[in-house]
Amino acid sequence: MLKYLIKRVLWMIPLLIGISLISFLIMHLAPGDITSNESAFNPKASEESRQKLREMYNLDKPVIVQYGLWLKRMTTLDFGKSFASHQKPVFWQTTDKDGNVTKGLIQEALPITLMINLLGLTITLALAIPLGIIAARKYLGWQDRSITLFNFIGFSIPGFWLSLLLMYWLGVANSWFPISGLHSLNYDSLDTWGKIKDSASHLFLPVVIPSITGLAGITLFVKNGMLDVLHQDYITTARAKGLNEHRVIYTHALRNALLPLITIIGLSIPGLIGGSVIAETIFAIPGMGKLFYDAVLMRDFPVVMGILTIGSALTLAGNLLADIMYAWADPRVRRGVVKG
Amino acid sequence: MNWPLFKKALSNPLALAGFIIILLIFLLSMLAPVIAPYDPNDINVKAILLGPSLQHWMGTDGLGRDVLSRMLHGGRISLLVGLVAVGISTLIGILLGAIAGFYRGWVDVLIMRLVDVMLSIPSFFLILAVIAFLTPSIINIMIVIGLTSWMGVTRLVRAEFLSLREREYVLASRTLGARDYRLIFTHLLPNSLTPIIVSAVLGVAGAVLLESGLSFLGLGVQAPQASWGNILTDGKEYIQFAWWLSLFPGLAILITVLGYNLLGEGLRDALDPRSGHHK
Numbered sequence: 001m002l003k004y005l006i007k008r009v010l011w012m013i014p015l016l017i018g019i020s021l022i023s024f025l026i027m028h029l030a031p032g033d034i035t036s037n038e039s040a041f042n043p044k045a046s047e048e049s050r051q052k053l054r055e056m057y058n059l060d061k062p063v064i065v066q067y068g069l070w071l072k073r074m075t076t077l078d079f080g081k082s083f084a085s086h087q088k089p090v091f092w093q094t095t096d097k098d099g100n101v102t103k104g105l106i107q108e109a110l111p112i113t114l115m116i117n118l119l120g121l122t123i124t125l126a127l128a129i130p131l132g133i134i135a136a137r138k139y140l141g142w143q144d145r146s147i148t149l150f151n152f153i154g155f156s157i158p159g160f161w162l163s164l165l166l167m168y169w170l171g172v173a174n175s176w177f178p179i180s181g182l183h184s185l186n187y188d189s190l191d192t193w194g195k196i197k198d199s200a201s202h203l204f205l206p207v208v209i210p211s212i213t214g215l216a217g218i219t220l221f222v223k224n225g226m227l228d229v230l231h232q233d234y235i236t237t238a239r240a241k242g243l244n245e246h247r248v249i250y251t252h253a254l255r256n257a258l259l260p261l262i263t264i265i266g267l268s269i270p271g272l273i274g275g276s277v278i279a280e281t282i283f284a285i286p287g288m289g290k291l292f293y294d295a296v297l298m299r300d301f302p303v304v305m306g307i308l309t310i311g312s313a314l315t316l317a318g319n320l321l322a323d324i325m326y327a328w329a330d331p332r333v334r335r336g337v338v339k340g
Numbered sequence: 341m342n343w344p345l346f347k348k349a350l351s352n353p354l355a356l357a358g359f360i361i362i363l364l365i366f367l368l369s370m371l372a373p374v375i376a377p378y379d380p381n382d383i384n385v386k387a388i389l390l391g392p393s394l395q396h397w398m399g400t401d402g403l404g405r406d407v408l409s410r411m412l413h414g415g416r417i418s419l420l421v422g423l424v425a426v427g428i429s430t431l432i433g434i435l436l437g438a439i440a441g442f443y444r445g446w447v448d449v450l451i452m453r454l455v456d457v458m459l460s461i462p463s464f465f466l467i468l469a470v471i472a473f474l475t476p477s478i479i480n481i482m483i484v485i486g487l488t489s490w491m492g493v494t495r496l497v498r499a500e501f502l503s504l505r506e507r508e509y510v511l512a513s514r515t516l517g518a519r520d521y522r523l524i525f526t527h528l529l530p531n532s533l534t535p536i537i538v539s540a541v542l543g544v545a546g547a548v549l550l551e552s553g554l555s556f557l558g559l560g561v562q563a564p565q566a567s568w569g570n571i572l573t574d575g576k577e578y579i580q581f582a583w584w585l586s587l588f589p590g591l592a593i594l595i596t597v598l599g600y601n602l603l604g605e606g607l608r609d610a611l612d613p614r615s616g617h618h619k
Contacts, residue, residue, distance in 0.1 A: 014453055015453070015456055015457055015460055018453060018454065018456070018457030019457055019460065019461060021457075022457060022458070022461060022466075023461075023469075026466075026469055026470055026473060027473065029470060029473045029474060152598060152601055152602065152605075153594070153598065155545075155597075155601050156545065156549075156594055156597040156598040156601050157594050157597075158549055158552055158553065158556075158590060158593050158594065158597075159553075160553060160556050160572070161572060161586070161589075161590030161593065161594070162590075164572065164575060164576055164579065164586045164590065165586065165587070165590070167579060168579050168583055168586060172579055172580050270459070270460065270461065270462035270463065271462070271463075271464075273462045273465070274462035274463055274464030274465050275464060277464055277465075277468065277557070278553055278556070278557065281557060282576065292465060292468065293468065293557065295472075296468045296469070296471065296472040296559065297558075297559075299472060301472075304468075304469050304472050305469075307465065308461070308465050308466070308469045311461070311462045311465050312460055312461045312462065312465075315460045315461070315462060316460050319460070
């Protein structure tokens with residue numbers, strides 16, 4: 001297991017170097033340099049502030065030196081201060097010499113995005129696993145066909161459109177749920193129970209909608225996994241032993257069918273992080289996605305580059321976690337018998 | 341693609357349904373200048389936010405423009421962006437996948453590591469970051485979507501090439517002294533076409549969704565040019581007063597993407613007997 005772990009962690013180093021190269025490339029995409037691009041959007045930007053930007057990204061130095069300095073920034077997670085709020089796009093808070101505490105932008109935004117995605121993922125799994133099992137057991141029956149139809153629609157529906165429709169139906173036409181933000185204005189004056197109810201009703205739409213759109217993929221995956229497993233010899237053996245169908249499905253087949261789900265969830269992390277942009281923008285949730293979107297609109301380069309890099313690092317970390325869990329769950333992988 | 345294969349593909353009901361949907365959407369969009377009842381950019385202050393009626397089948401928007409006309413013209417943008425973006429990503433994918441699968445060795449390692457790197461950057465963040473440094477326009481959107489979605493095709497083509505290059509007919513051709521480009525273009529590539537076409541068709545579905553999302557966020561197709569995504573932006577703006585601005589463009593996106601998904605999955609079922617079939 002330890003050998004596997006070490007190999008797996010070392011594997012991330014070339015990926016991190018690749019990420020640094022790509023992000024460096026993106027910074028140099030702008031025609032001319034980023035200062036001229038910024039001035040195109042903000043003609044009033046003074047020569048002084050342009051000079052500051054040039055110094056921050058060392059645009060006066062040779063490209064190879066610039067890359068070296070970018071790499072150094074990446075390893076120390078020092079992306080500079082946001083132009084808009086003077087906060088840094090980091091996980092931690094900083095205290096200046098007067099004792100003023102400044103929170104990191106990611107420190108504020110990441111927990112919100114994580115919470116919404118974890119809640120959404122829980123709902124998705126709670127619905128997708130039973131649906132996938134039904135579709136596999138009734139393969140080509142009407143249950144399977146309706147689930148397949150549902151999956152096609154789920155793959156094709158634009159999530160932001162579904163958000164708008166539900167927002168209109170549940171939030172505007174019926175006002176059952178609030179349609180923006182995380183709390184009501186009077187949140188601080190509510191008692192504990194009131195606070196929980198208030199948060200839950202604000203979270204309902206932003207959590208439920210992505211979990212509906214994510215349902216199709218996971219359902220299909222569980223179904224195919226179950227179909228594969230149900231044709232294997234050990235299942236025939238279990239049936240031949242005279243075990244009832246319930247035990248065959250839920251204790252023998254399900255475990256092996258669900259194993260690859262760990263990897264799929266790990267691989268879906270970049271999509272979840274990236275997908276949070278649209279959902280959080282629609283519902284005005286101050287998470288990573290909205291932070292990134294606002295930074296893009298304002299050409300707030302330190303925040304854009306900071307979140308791009310940290311978002312990628314989080315993806316790598318998520319995949320690492322998924323692989324470790326897989327190795328922990330499947331002894332064949334950790335003993336190196338088969339590749340996970 | 342040869343004709344019998346095409347017929348076989350469309351004998352699959354899913355593929356046929358998808359094909360008809362896309363054909364209809366294409367016809368409607370191509371004929372937009374002829375059949376659109378109004379100029380899509382004609383502002384009419386006397387007809388602001390009117391609901392659907394006989395004069396305006398899909399109502400009017402906040403500037404009094406006819407939504408049906410804007411939808412028809414917007415359809416051209418969605419289809420164009422989808423096709424060009426996937427054209428770019430498929431070409432890149434074929435090129436890199438072919439090189440990696442045919443030559444193997446360190447080029448293969450390098451290309452596959454690049455794929456891993458690209459897959460570990462959240463793609464929506466990557467696209468938005470690139471747009472932050474460029475300016476949003478139709479051309480830029482097509483290029484950016486194309487440049488950030490070639491990884492799947494690359495893996496696919498590489499896998500096909502790795503398996504095909506060991507086949508006897510390829511070995512025979514090689515023994516007869518065929519050059520690399522001949523092996524690639526007459527033996528390997530034509531035999532990998534089916535999965536490439538399937539993945540391209542499904543890719544268009546993804547690209548249409550992506551474009552509409554970007555335009556919805558105001559980072560894609562820019563006003564006054566109509567696209568389904570940016571009509572939905574208005575829809576959100578006027579969600580309290582004008583449901584028709586949200587309903588119709590979203591329905592159009594859903595139907596188009598569904599068409600491509602049906603066609604793609606149907607083609608896979610019809611042409612590729614190996615994949616996804618259970619007894």
